[in-house]
Amino acid sequence: MTLDKLLTEFYIKNGIPKDGGIDDETFEFKVFGLKLNLPNPKFRREALHIHDIQHILNNCDTSWKGEGFIAGWEISTGIWKHFQLGFLSLWAMGYSFWIYPKSVFNGYKKGINEIGIIDLKISKSNFMKMEYSELVKITKKEKITEMNALQFIKFLFWIMTSQIIFLFPLIAIGIGLTFILK
Numbered sequence: 763m764t765l766d767k768l769l770t771e772f773y774i775k776n777g778i779p780k781d782g783g784i785d786d787e788t789f790e791f792k793v794f795g796l797k798l799n800l801p802n803p804k805f806r807r808e809a810l811h812i813h814d815i816q817h818i819l820n821n822c823d824t825s826w827k828g829e830g831f832i833a834g835w836e837i838s839t840g841i842w843k844h845f846q847l848g849f850l851s852l853w854a855m856g857y858s859f860w861i862y863p864k865s866v867f868n869g870y871k872k873g874i875n876e877i878g879i880i881d882l883k884i885s886k887s888n889f890m891k892m893e894y895s896e897l898v899k900i901t902k903k904e905k906i907t908e909m910n911a912l913q914f915i916k917f918l919f920w921i922m923t924s925q926i927i928f929l930f931p932l933i934a935i936g937i938g939l940t941f942i943l944k
Contacts, residue, residue, distance in 0.1 A: 763893065763894055764890065764891060764892065764893060764894075765815055765818065765889050765890055765891075765892050765893075765894065765897065766890035766891070768818050768894060769782075769811070769814055769815065769818065769890075772814060772817060772818055773814075775823075776823060776824045778814075778824070781811075782810045782811060782814050783802070783810070784802075784807045784810050784811070785807075786802050787801070787802055788800060788801055788802050789802045789806075793857065803846075805846045805847065806846075806847075806850070809844075809847055809880065811886050811889065812879050812880050813832070813836075815879055815889060815897070816832050816835065816836065816879055817832060818894070818897075819879070819897055819898065819901065820832060820835060820869070820872070826857070826858055826861055826862060827858075827861075827862045827865045828865075829854050829858055830854070830855070830858025830859070830861070830862040830863075830865040830866040830869065831862075831865045831866065831868060831869035831872075832854075832869060833851050833852075833854035833855035833858055833866060833869065833924075834855060834858075834865070834866040834867060834868070834869030834870035834871075834873065835869035835870065835872055835873035835876070836848075836851040836869075836873070836878065837851055837852065837855055837870060837873070837920050837924075838869070838870040838871075838872075838873030838874045838916075838917075838920075839873040839876055839877060839878030839879075839881070840878050840881065841878055841880060842920075844880060847880070849927065852920070852923055852924045852927045852928075853924070853927050853928055855920065855921070855924040855928075856921075856924035856925050856926075856927055856928025856929070857928050859921060859924060859925070866921075867917065870917050870920070871909050871913075871917075874907045874909065874913055875902065875903050875906055875907055876901045876902060876903060877900070877901050877902075877903060878901075879897075879901065882900060882901070
């Protein structure tokens with residue numbers, strides 16, 4: 763089946779607007795039990811199909827458990843090289859690690875043996891015509907990497923980095939309140 767058809771099914775199954783909402787000025791984001799309506803910047807709209815294809819490739823829904831897996835997978839495949847997207851992935855990894863640490867770890871572990879979809883540098887129109895089996899084939903690395911001590915240290919580095927990014931606003935508020943209340 764083509765990715766175009768799989769994406770359409772994915773959007774319907776997860777209650778996501780047509781084309782993932784790329785034409786919308788804002789997007790809904792549920793975190794800490796709150797629904798936030800956030801701006802939908804150009805860099806996010808341009809990469810949204812990539813993120814959604816990653817959900818299909820990894821058979822993950824859009825719950826925080828699925829997003830945690832995808833965040834771990836994205837970081838281990840190197841999305842951090844794309845600063846704005848990497849920042850979002852690290853934030854999601856930081857948040858998800860608190861509620862679904864195993865999912866984040868499993869995503870990271872799977873990603874060390876795969877090529878990030880963003881790094882394939884394939885146009886959206888070509889992705890839409892691609893068969894799922896072809897995607898699976900082109901994202902597999904030839905050389906298999908085991909989750910050894912070095913890989914675990916890398917994972918810990920990214921978890922610590924994700925926690926700094928995730929907790930920074932809370933830390934900043936705490937420091938600000940400390941100075942205000944003095």
